[in-house]
Amino acid sequence: MKAMVFREAHAPLQAEDRETPSPGAHDIVVRVLACAVCRTDLHVQDAELPDVAYPIVPGHQVVGEVEARGPDAEFEVGDRVGVTWLGWACGECPDCERGEENLCRNAEFTGYQRDGGFAEAMLVDSRFCLALDKSLPVVETTPLLCAGMIGFRTLRMAGDAQRIGIYGFGSAAHIITQVAVAESREIYAFTRAGDRRAQSFAKDLGATWAGDSETPAPIELDAALIFAPVGSLVPKSLRDLRRGGRVVCGGIHMSDIPSFPYADLWGERRIQSVANLTRKDGRDFMEIAARLDIRPSVTRYPLAEANRALADLRRGALEGTAVLEMEEPTTAKAHARRIPKAARPI
Ligand SMILES: [Zn+2]
Numbered sequence: 515m516k517a518m519v520f521r522e523a524h525a526p527l528q529a530e531d532r533e534t535p536s537p538g539a540h541d542i543v544v545r546v547l548a549c550a551v552c553r554t555d556l557h558v559q560d561a562e563l564p565d566v567a568y569p570i571v572p573g574h575q576v577v578g579e580v581e582a583r584g585p586d587a588e589f590e591v592g593d594r595v596g597v598t599w600l601g602w603a604c605g606e607c608p609d610c611e612r613g614e615e616n617l618c619r620n621a622e623f624t625g626y627q628r629d630g631g632f633a634e635a636m637l638v639d640s641r642f643c644l645a646l647d648k649s650l651p652v653v654e655t656t657p658l659l660c661a662g663m664i665g666f667r668t669l670r671m672a673g674d675a676q677r678i679g680i681y682g683f684g685s686a687a688h689i690i691t692q693v694a695v696a697e698s699r700e701i702y703a704f705t706r707a708g709d710r711r712a713q714s715f716a717k718d719l720g721a722t723w724a725g726d727s728e729t730p731a732p733i734e735l736d737a738a739l740i741f742a743p744v745g746s747l748v749p750k751s752l753r754d755l756r757r758g759g760r761v762v763c764g765g766i767h768m769s770d771i772p773s774f775p776y777a778d779l780w781g782e783r784r785i786q787s788v789a790n791l792t793r794k795d796g797r798d799f800m801e802i803a804a805r806l807d808i809r810p811s812v813t814r815y816p817l818a819e820a821n822r823a824l825a826d827l828r829r830g831a832l833e834g835t836a837v838l839e840m841e842e843p844t845t846a847k848a849h850a851r852r853i854p855k856a857a858r859p860i
Pocket residue numbers: 552553554574599660661
């Protein structure tokens with residue numbers, strides 16, 4: 515099978531031909547149909563996360579099909595599954611026992627400690643996979659599996675905030691704006707200075723206001739959700755908040771936060787991070803996304819052009835999410851064309 519691999523830090527992906535892995539007792543081999551690209555994949559490339567397991571195949575937003583299974587695995591061959599960031603949690607540590615497997619101190623994450631979905635196939639612990647309905651669109655579902663789920667956890671941390679600032683209008687933001695607008699909340703979108711395209715994209719999705727991240731908010735905000743990996747946005751967004759408001763940092767990595775006067779935090783303003791996701795987060799969000807008919811906006815790339823997808827994400831050239839799409843076998847393609855979508859077997 516073909517895989518795109520970070521062999522070491524600070525280097526582009528390399529194409530490799532690898533043996534398809536064979537499953538252990540609880541494992542499944544997933545044939546990857548599509549895998550969305552996340553900012554975390556850049557943090558893995560840049561070694562901004564500790565102890566990346568190089569050589570590593572990145573990618574943790576996978577829609578695929580079960581190709582083989584271990585004797586004790588959940589799912590059957592041919593089932594449609596989603597693979598997310600939480601690849602494994604121990605179930606025994608104090609964090610897991612509290613029901614916070616997202617904080618598990620022994621956890622292993624997809625595309626970070628375990629090989630991910632920038633490949634034609636991958637090995638996954640079936641107990642951490644999500645069952646997906648075959649009627650879901652493959653490519654448009656992939657961004658829901660991290661950007662949507664982590665974004666949703668971030669939004670939930672904002673409580674019942676009505677006026678919400680979103681700082682960094684990329685993959686997570688464009689999904690979560692749709693959820694917030696459906697919940698009749700107001701979104702204030704802050705983008706890189708002068709990024710008119712991202713600002714009009716935010717407005718198209720229902721944002722009340724969009725502007726540069728250095729511009730003061732036009733109104734006192736109840737909450738600020740930060741998705742851009744820029745530490746200076748923490749004190750900036752604090753100044754945009756009303757008393758009692760909170761700043762929620764949704765990313766896994768951020769540049770250092772500059773010092774700021776205590777007066778900016780005073781008034782019971784709060785700052786918190788969001789770390790990873792639980793399996794329940796995943797199931798909950800997929801239900802909500804289906805009910806609200808959330809539609810991520812995607813740019814497609816073939817697997818071999820994964821480096822171009824990463825570069826486009828890095829320079830902020832995307833509207834929504836980059837998704838790597840695998841080649842379908844030629845016969846399957848011809849077959850799919852002949853059968854109208856509604857008549858396809860589920
Ligand atoms: Zn991610």
